[in-house]
Amino acid sequence: MEEDWRRDLEQWLEPYLQALANKTRRRMCPAYIAGLIGPGDRKSIQPMAARIDALSYDRLHHFVGAGIWDSAPLEATLWRQADELVGGDKAWLIIDDTALPKKGKASVGVAPQYATVLGKNANCQTLVSVTLASGEVPVMLGLRLFLPESWTSDTARMAKAAVPEAFRAYRTKPDIAIEEIDRIIAAGVRFGCVLADAGYGLSAPFRQALSARGLCWAVGIPRHQKVYPSDVQLIFPVAGRGRPRVRHVPDVKSLAAHTMLEEAKWRKISWRRGTKGRLSARFAVMRVRIADGAPQRIGAAGAQHMPGEEAWLVGEHRSSGERKYYLSNLPADTPAKDVAGAIKARWVCEQAHQQLKEELGLDHFEGRSWTGLHRHALMTMIAYAFLQTRRLAQTGRKKKSLRSAPSAEPTGCTPSYP
Known part of the structure; x- marks a missing residue:
């Protein structure tokens, strides 16, 4: 042999x-x-x-x-x-x-x-x-x-x-x-x-470089990564005094990823068959805008990052009780099962x-x-x-x-x- x-x-x-x-x-x-x-x-x-x-x-x-x-x-x-x-x-x-x-x-x-x-x-x-x-x-x-x-x-x-x-x-x-x-x-x-x-996914320049090259990506993120609702609007705030505002600002504040998913629907998703049966976990999936645009002072909220690329925000609740969070720019019509499958393929x-x-x-x-x-x-x-x-x-x-x-x-x- x-x-x-x-x-x-x-x-x-x-x-x-x-x-x-x-x-x-x-x-x-x-x-x-x-x-x-x-x-x-x-x-x-x-x-x-x-x-x-x-x-x-x-x-x-x-x-x-x-x-x-x-x-x-x-x-x-x-x-x-x-x-x-x-x-x-x-x-x-x-x-x-x-x-x-x-x-x-x-x-x-x-x-x-x-x-x-x-x-x-x-x-x-x-x-x-x-x-x-x-x-x-x-x-x-x-x-x-x-x-x-x-x-x-x-x-x-x-x-x-x-x-x-x-x-x-x-x-x-x-x-x-x-x-x-x-x-x-x-x-x-x-x-x-x-x-x-998440060691790479937490880097906005890394995610943005992938998108600039026209690449699809799915990355881990820390739980405190800020995001906006997907329907966030940019508005001109009314100035109470002084000169009128010259820059748009978001109409809502950004939230940490884990906070954004607190009210989301979590459901069991199986992404593939392993040696001991189907592999599954509970996931929450929603469309968001990533708060990784240019920083700007927004009233009393102080310096905030403007809304950037639209993406999937994904939460994973494992059987051990651990929760993990992810972002992906896979298309908006991608089924949740496929988004989860992409995330879990990294193993x-x-x-x-x-x-x-x-x-x-x-x-x-x-x-x-x-x-x-x-x-x-x-x-x-x-x-x-x-x-x-x-x-x-x-x-x-x-x-x-x-x-x-x-x-x-x-x-x-x-x-x-x-």
């Missing part, structure tokens, strides 16, 4: 190897990926090299950490294969991040920050992830390191970690996500809707993160440089795409069946503006 998958891997990797003109690199790439897939609890370079008699530690380390080669052609091949496997109008592009706990402070980007895997602040690296998924099948497209300000403000530290000049300016995680989305769109990867959790990226770490050693890299970390991450993504292709082939699932699960129809999304 091991010989079978190794033989299949060699054949499957041929498009990648064509981009690695050097003969030695053409040997190192399959060896590194086979080391990630093969047996062994630790997938860092030293134990992988110890399991491969024909290759030395120095050669593997040089390939991933110091060798002069361009990863862009390999990345383009990965994206093309992912698009062929799961891309299309009904595919999801899922934005998230994952933490790699680290000791010390020399590894690129490591700093005390919130680690999702631990649910608390910890010393770690944070990678912004981009996943293409159809139904329950995810393929990871991108893992880009987030650099905290403690790094971007220290030029000597970045130079020592060999951070390229183009990435030394501080960028928020939503900024990085938009840059990655633009690259994926330019490469022709097909998807219908962008999904993200597959968490499955991908877990498998990349537990099966392929994403968090096992022990190098300190920017290039080494990103090449290691790319190798794990290529390995993951190979495993997904092989798993689908073994189960006999066709591309059509990948899309049979109920999902929102994300095509034809036209963002609505005031």
